[in-house]
Amino acid sequence: MGKTRRSIRLAGATAAIAGASAMAAPASADVTGVEVTTPSGYGSSEGVYGPGCEYTVEATVNNQNLGEKVTFTVTSGGATVETEDVTPTGNSAKFTWTPDGPGSYVITAKQPSSAAKSTDPLTVGTFAISNENLSDGTCIVIY
Numbered sequence: 409m410g411k412t413r414r415s416i417r418l419a420g421a422t423a424a425i426a427g428a429s430a431m432a433a434p435a436s437a438d439v440t441g442v443e444v445t446t447p448s449g450y451g452s453s454e455g456v457y458g459p460g461c462e463y464t465v466e467a468t469v470n471n472q473n474l475g476e477k478v479t480f481t482v483t484s485g486g487a488t489v490e491t492e493d494v495t496p497t498g499n500s501a502k503f504t505w506t507p508d509g510p511g512s513y514v515i516t517a518k519q520p521s522s523a524a525k526s527t528d529p530l531t532v533g534t535f536a537i538s539n540e541n542l543s544d545g546t547c548i549v550i551y
Contacts, residue, residue, distance in 0.1 A: 438469060438470055438519070438521070438522040438523075439467050439468070439469055439478060439517045439518060439519055439522050439523075439524070439525045440468045440469065440470050440525065441467065441468045441525055442465065442466070442467045442468075442480075442515060442516070442517040442525045442526065442527055443465070443466060443527060444457070444463050444464070444465050444505070444515070444527065444530065445463075445464045445465070445466045445502075446462070446463040446464045448549070449533065449547070449548070449549030450548075453533060453548075453549040453550065455531065456531045456532070456533045456549050457507055457513075457530055457531065457532045457533070457549065458507070458532065458533055458535070458547035458548075458549040459507050459508060459509045459510060459532055459533070459534070459535070460506065460507075460508075460547075461506065461507070461547035461549075462504050462505070462506050463504070463505045463506070463507075464502055464503075464504060464505075465480060465502065465503055465504075465505045465515055465517075465527075466500050466501070466502045467480070467494075467496075467500065467501045467502075467517035467525070468499055468500050469496050469499055469500065469501065469519065470499065476496075476519040476520055476521060477493040477494060477495050477496075477501075477519070478493070478494050478495075478496055478501035478517050478518070478519055479491065479492070479493050479494075479517070479518050479519070480492045480493075480494065480501075480503050480505075480515060480516070480517050481515070481516045481517075481518070482505060482513055482514075482515050482516075483513065483514050483515075483516070484511045484512060484513045484514075485511065485512075489508065489513075490505070501517070507530075507532040509532065510532050510533055510534045511531075511532055512529045512530065512531055512532075513529070513530045513532060514526050514527055514528075514529055514530065515527045515530065533549045533550055534550060535549075535550040
């Protein structure tokens with residue numbers, strides 16, 4: 409058998425495997441991650457968020473299913489303090505989180521067909537000063 413026939417057979421087998429892999433991919437969207445994309449405090453309050461300040465939370469999804477919204481759930485002390493359903497745009501869904509007061513919070517993102525993804529615990533300080541002069545809208549957090 410010549411080199412040409414082996415190359416054609418190898419190419420055909422590779423295409424068949426690639427096609428089977430593509431068919432095996434999930435048909436629904438999965439939440440692949442969730443994070444707060446707005447910076448937290450600076451200096452000694454780095455990693456601490458401010459009560460009353462606004463933060464963008466983004467969930468990334470793969471293989472978007474247009475019929476499935478992302479449900480964001482904010483919990484503190486084991487209690488749900490906020491829930492919001494958001495329709496993904498492209499490969500992400502975003503919502504604005506405004507913590508009410510100091511404490512530890514966890515934000516979870518989930519679609520009906522996927523497992524939930526959560527942030528690590530987020531610490532909210534006792535006081536924040538909104539500084540409108542900062543270009544990114546960051547609050548100055550007192551912890």
